[in-house]
Amino acid sequence: MPKQEGQKSKLLTLLRILEQKTDEEHLLNVPQLVELLEQQDILAERxxxxSDIDTLRSLGYDIQLRRGRGGGYWLASRTFELSELKLLVDAVQASxxxxxxxxSKLIHKLEALCSDYEGTQLQRQVYVDGRPKSDSHTLLYSIDALHSAINAGRMVRFRYKDSGTRTVSPWQLAWExxxxxLIAYQDEKEPAGIRNYRVDRMSSVTVLGDARRGKAExxxxxxxxxxxxxFNMFGGxxxxVTLRCxxxxESAMRDRFGRTPLFVPEEDGAYFHFDVPVCVSPxxxxxxxxFGGKVEVTAPAEVRKGIHDMVQALAKQHD
Incomplete structure (x- = not known):
C-alpha cells in the first residue's frame, strides 16, 4: 500500500514527474498526477x-494549467529551451x-534537462555517420587537470602523441x-616561447608542484x-603579409581576420588589399x-616566393 511521505519528498517527486512527463504538448491532470505518485509508493490526496503545485510555483517553477477537456498541468519553462539543447547535442556530435x-553519455545527460517526449527529438538530431571521432576516453580528465593547473598557476607534464613526455607552463585553453x-609556455627546448598542443593527443596529464613560467610572455x-x-594551429x-583579394x-576575409584589418579598395573596385600578421606555414x-586564384600574396617577397615554390613543387609532382 502507498504510504504517507514527508512533504519535501512528495514535492520533489511531483516536480520530477512534471519535468519528465510534461511539456506544452503533454499535460497531466490531477488524477493522473495522483496515480503517478502512487506508482512511486507515495500517497497523495487530490x-x-x-497546494503542492502552488508551493512549487512560489519556489519559482513555471507550472501552467490548461483548463477544459484534455487539459492539465505542465512545466512551461526550463533551464534550457529545446532548441538550445539541440544546439548542444549537435556541438557534441560534431566534435x-x-x-x-x-x-553518448553527454547526450543522455542533456536529455534529462527536458521532458521524456522532447528527449526523443534530441536522439533524432542530425548525425553524420562516419564522422571522425577521437578514441580518447580520457579527454574530460585531461581538460579538468589542465584547468586545475591553470587556476593554481602550476606546470604540467603529459605524454604527447608519439613524441614522448612534455613539461610546460599552461596558461589558456582554446577551442579551434x-x-x-592548450596554449602554454615551454622552455624545455630551444627556442623557448608560446606553443599550442591538442588536448585529445595528450595522455597522463599530471599537475606538478612547480610554479608555471612565462608570465612576461x-x-x-x-x-x-x-x-x-x-592556420589550423600550425606554427611558423x-x-x-599583404593579401590582394x-x-x-570581403565577408570571407572578415570571417577569418575580424574587424581589425583595414581593407583598402583598389581603383577599379574589383579588388581590395590589406595587411595582416601571419605565422607562415604550408x-x-x-x-x-x-581560393582558386582569388587571393594573391603580394608581400613580403620571401612569403610570395614560398607559395610560388610550393605550387611549383606540387605541379611537378602531379605532371
Whole structure:
C-alpha cells in the first residue's frame, strides 16, 4: 500500500514527474498526477496536489494549467529551451575530440534537462555517420587537470602523441577547428616561447608542484589574434603579409581576420588589399590556394616566393 511521505519528498517527486512527463504538448491532470505518485509508493490526496503545485510555483517553477477537456498541468519553462539543447547535442556530435562513448553519455545527460517526449527529438538530431571521432576516453580528465593547473598557476607534464613526455607552463585553453588546444609556455627546448598542443593527443596529464613560467610572455597575450595568425594551429615564422583579394571575398576575409584589418579598395573596385600578421606555414599556403586564384600574396617577397615554390613543387609532382 502507498504510504504517507514527508512533504519535501512528495514535492520533489511531483516536480520530477512534471519535468519528465510534461511539456506544452503533454499535460497531466490531477488524477493522473495522483496515480503517478502512487506508482512511486507515495500517497497523495487530490486536494493536496493543488497546494503542492502552488508551493512549487512560489519556489519559482513555471507550472501552467490548461483548463477544459484534455487539459492539465505542465512545466512551461526550463533551464534550457529545446532548441538550445539541440544546439548542444549537435556541438557534441560534431566534435572530433569527444569520443563516441563520451558523446553518448553527454547526450543522455542533456536529455534529462527536458521532458521524456522532447528527449526523443534530441536522439533524432542530425548525425553524420562516419564522422571522425577521437578514441580518447580520457579527454574530460585531461581538460579538468589542465584547468586545475591553470587556476593554481602550476606546470604540467603529459605524454604527447608519439613524441614522448612534455613539461610546460599552461596558461589558456582554446577551442579551434573542433578541437581543444592548450596554449602554454615551454622552455624545455630551444627556442623557448608560446606553443599550442591538442588536448585529445595528450595522455597522463599530471599537475606538478612547480610554479608555471612565462608570465612576461603572456602579459600582453591576445588569444583571438593568436588564433587568427595560426592556420589550423600550425606554427611558423611570423610575417606582415599583404593579401590582394577579389571584391566578393570581403565577408570571407572578415570571417577569418575580424574587424581589425583595414581593407583598402583598389581603383577599379574589383579588388581590395590589406595587411595582416601571419605565422607562415604550408597550411597558410594551402588556404591561399583554396581560393582558386582569388587571393594573391603580394608581400613580403620571401612569403610570395614560398607559395610560388610550393605550387611549383606540387605541379611537378602531379605532371
Amino acid at each position: 486536494k493536496s496536489i493543488y 572530433k575530440v569527444v569520443s563516441a562513448r563520451t558523446s 577547428n573542433g578541437c581543444y588546444y 603572456f602579459r600582453q597575450f591576445d588569444l583571438p589574434a593568436y588564433l587568427r595568425k595560426h 615564422p611570423e610575417y606582415r 577579389t571584391a566578393d571575398l 597550411q597558410f599556403y594551402g588556404w591561399v590556394c583554396g
